[in-house]
Amino acid sequence: MARRPVPPEIRRRRMLMSVANHSVAIALSIAxxxxxxxxxxxxxxxxxxxxxxxxxxxxxxxxxxxEVFHAFPFLRYTLNSFTYAVLATVGVVLxxxxxxxxxxxxxxxxxxxxxxxxxxxxxxxxxxTIVPLxxxxxxxxxxxxxxxxxxxxxxxxxxxxxxLRQFFMTIxxxxxxxxxxxxxxxxQILTRVIVPLAKPAIAAVALFQFLYSWNDFxxxxxxxxxxxxSWTLAVALTQLTTLSRGVLWNLQxxxxxxxxxxxxxxxxxxxKVFVEGVTLTGVKG
Amino acid sequence: MATxxxxxxxxxxxxxxxxxxxxxRRAAWRRQWVALAFMSPWIIGFGAFYVYPMAASLFFSFTxxxxxxxxxxxxxxxxxxxxTGDALFWPxxRNTMWMIAxxxxxxxxxxIGAATVLxxxxxxxxxxxxxxxxxxxxxLVAAALGFVFLLxxxxxxxxxxxxxxxxxxxxxxxxxxxKPGLLLLGLWMVGQTxxxxxxxxxxxxxxxxxxxxxxxxxxxxxxxHVTLPMISPVIFFAVVIGVIHxxxxxxxxxxxxxxxDSTGLDxxxxxxxxxxxxxxSHLYQQGxxxxxxxxxxxxxxxxxxxxxxxxxALIRTSRRWVHYQGGFR
Numbered sequence: 302m303a304r305r306p307v308p309p310e311i312r313r314r315r316m317l318m319s320v321a322n323h324s325v326a327i328a329l330s331i332a333x334x335x336x337x338x339x340x341x342x343x344x345x346x347x348x349x350x351x352x353x354x355x356x357x358x359x360x361x362x363x364x365x366x367x368e369v370f371h372a373f374p375f376l377r378y379t380l381n382s383f384t385y386a387v388l389a390t391v392g393v394v395l396x397x398x399x400x401x402x403x404x405x406x407x408x409x410x411x412x413x414x415x416x417x418x419x420x421x422x423x424x425x426x427x428x429x430t431i432v433p434l435x436x437x438x439x440x441x442x443x444x445x446x447x448x449x450x451x452x453x454x455x456x457x458x459x460x461x462x463x464x465l466r467q468f469f470m471t472i473x474x475x476x477x478x479x480x481x482x483x484x485x486x487x488x489q490i491l492t493r494v495i496v497p498l499a500k501p502a503i504a505a506v507a508l509f510q511f512l513y514s515w516n517d518f519x520x521x522x523x524x525x526x527x528x529x530x531s532w533t534l535a536v537a538l539t540q541l542t543t544l545s546r547g548v549l550w551n552l553q554x555x556x557x558x559x560x561x562x563x564x565x566x567x568x569x570x571x572x573k574v575f576v577e578g579v580t581l582t583g584v585k586g
Numbered sequence: 587m588a589t590x591x592x593x594x595x596x597x598x599x600x601x602x603x604x605x606x607x608x609x610x611r612r613a614a615w616r617r618q619w620v621a622l623a624f625m626s627p628w629i630i631g632f633g634a635f636y637v638y639p640m641a642a643s644l645f646f647s648f649t650x651x652x653x654x655x656x657x658x659x660x661x662x663x664x665x666x667x668x669x670t671g672d673a674l675f676w677p678x679x680r681n682t683m684w685m686i687a688x689x690x691x692x693x694x695x696x697x698i699g700a701a702t703v704l705x706x707x708x709x710x711x712x713x714x715x716x717x718x719x720x721x722x723x724x725x726l727v728a729a730a731l732g733f734v735f736l737l738x739x740x741x742x743x744x745x746x747x748x749x750x751x752x753x754x755x756x757x758x759x760x761x762x763x764x765k766p767g768l769l770l771l772g773l774w775m776v777g778q779t780x781x782x783x784x785x786x787x788x789x790x791x792x793x794x795x796x797x798x799x800x801x802x803x804x805x806x807x808x809x810x811h812v813t814l815p816m817i818s819p820v821i822f823f824a825v826v827i828g829v830i831h832x833x834x835x836x837x838x839x840x841x842x843x844x845x846x847d848s849t850g851l852d853x854x855x856x857x858x859x860x861x862x863x864x865x866x867s868h869l870y871q872q873g874x875x876x877x878x879x880x881x882x883x884x885x886x887x888x889x890x891x892x893x894x895x896x897x898x899a900l901i902r903t904s905r906r907w908v909h910y911q912g913g914f915r
């Protein structure tokens with residue numbers, strides 16, 4: 302199809318519009334990025350400089366990033382955060398895949414009710430259950446450890462069940478039927494047919510749970526807040542001022558960046574998984 | 587399931603049908619057990635982490651309980667104290683309402699604005715989208731700490747404001763400016779909502795805009811009568827989620843209040859002057875700093891009921907302003 306040439310004045314108008322749009326987009330980009338820039342620059346300053354009116358670090362103190370580990374038990378906190386995030390992810394995947402399978406691909410009595418109950422727990426504000434849960438964990442002597450954060454996730458998580466169920470529903474039923482005719486058990490169908498096909502959804506669930514646990518503040522504060530050896534990075538970062546008996550902006554910003562960097566790395570490598578998960582459910586965990 | 591055909595069948599056929607039925611019933615039972623086995627992690631979790639705690643928390647809310655001694659039944663005392671005796675309850679409610687009233691609309695407007703900008707740039711969209719979304723990825727604690735630094739009285743934002751001869755408030759040290767400071771943080775982290783609006787905006791059929799343009803609609807009229815109705819389901823979703831999260835607003839306020847000052851002293855919940863005491867902060871302090879578990883449970887039930895009421899009210903009004911494509915709802 303031959304296109305008619307665009308008249309010059311329309312082309313000029315389009316050009317102006319495009320310049321205007323990009324200017325607004327660039328202005329917004331700057332607004333979104335400036336906080337990162339200030340935090341990074343401060344993380345590279347000496348403490349005196351961080352408290353002064355300087356805008357540029359002189360000298361660049363890259364050692365701040367290692368100093369955080371010397372000034373505070375930062376390695377311990379990092380390990381705790383990793384332990385929480387990794388084990389929580391394992392627990393959620395192991396417990397939610399079979400539940401989602403039963404809710405989407407098996408016919409049984411009570412399935413609809415069970416699914417509605419899963420959804421209703423998704424809506425429940427966590428504050429309603431924390432008082433008795435805290436009491437339970439006190440009785441079990443779990444307070445002060447990471448156990449109250451991790452172990453419940455081995456018993457299903459509503460958001461992950463929902464996401465997986467939505468994905469399992471889209472897999473054609475004929476695949477399961479064919480496997481059933483061949484004499485496969487339901488467990489075999491789940492592990493050999495469904496799981497390989499549902500890898501993107503499982504990856505999304507794992508990713509969301511890892512990030513959720515890594516970022517989580519309320520539960521670690523509640524259950525481990527009083528025992529510094531169990532602090533995660535999120536809890537520890539809020540205590541640095543108290544620990545150092547004064548503000549150390551440079552080290553605090555370096556710590557905040559160290560806490561953020563794994564998340565950003567995951568984000569850049571797994572953007573696609575992320576977008577798929579978001580579009581599948583409309584929400585992030 | 588005796589069908590019409592079976593009724594006229596001979597005895598051996600009937601026997602065979604009975605066997606088949608028994609087989610089918612046994613298979614159904616097997617399926618039921620298999621399904622329950624697959625469901626078992628959730629069934630245990632549901633009982634242990636939802637059913638029992640909810641019942642227990644309702645019970646605790648009518649007791650005085652400090653974990654160490656047995657709960658002591660006090661009837662409605664906790665609820666009476668909440669509404670009439672607790673001097674910090676109403677400030678917490680007011681602060682929470684303030685935050686919801688400003689943060690939710692501002693976030694929705696800002697997200698629609700940012701998403702609209704994204705729909706209008708042809709080249710470089712992925713780069714802009716990533717930049718706009720990036721702050722959302724920052725862990726909340728790190729972001730809040732970053733803003734404590736950015737907005738500290740001698741910090742970069744105030745230096746910039748002074749340079750422009752604008753007023754430089756004390757932000758997180760001035761009770762009048764703490765919540766506006768948190769609004770800035772909330773707007774910076776708007777990426778999630780923005781992505782949903784971007785998808786919704788790109789979904790609006792082009793023909794609708796063309797038809798509106800032919801009828802001579804101005805850009806504002808096109809936005810008001812085409813775009814807004816078409817993205818109203820996402821607005822509704824964002825408002826509901828925003829309100830629910832608003833009632834649970836905790837982490838940002840806790841980090842900002844508690845991040846301490848240059849003397850290394852810890853600040854109490856709600857610092858300064860309870861301007862950052864939100865409903866959840868109050869509940870946290872009552873339950874897990876003061877160990878008034880009964881009172882904290884009562885607070886949590888009031889919160890739950892209010893959230894439910896607000897959600898139901900929003901759903902009720904939504905029938906008037908949310909437009910679902912191709913459906914009568």
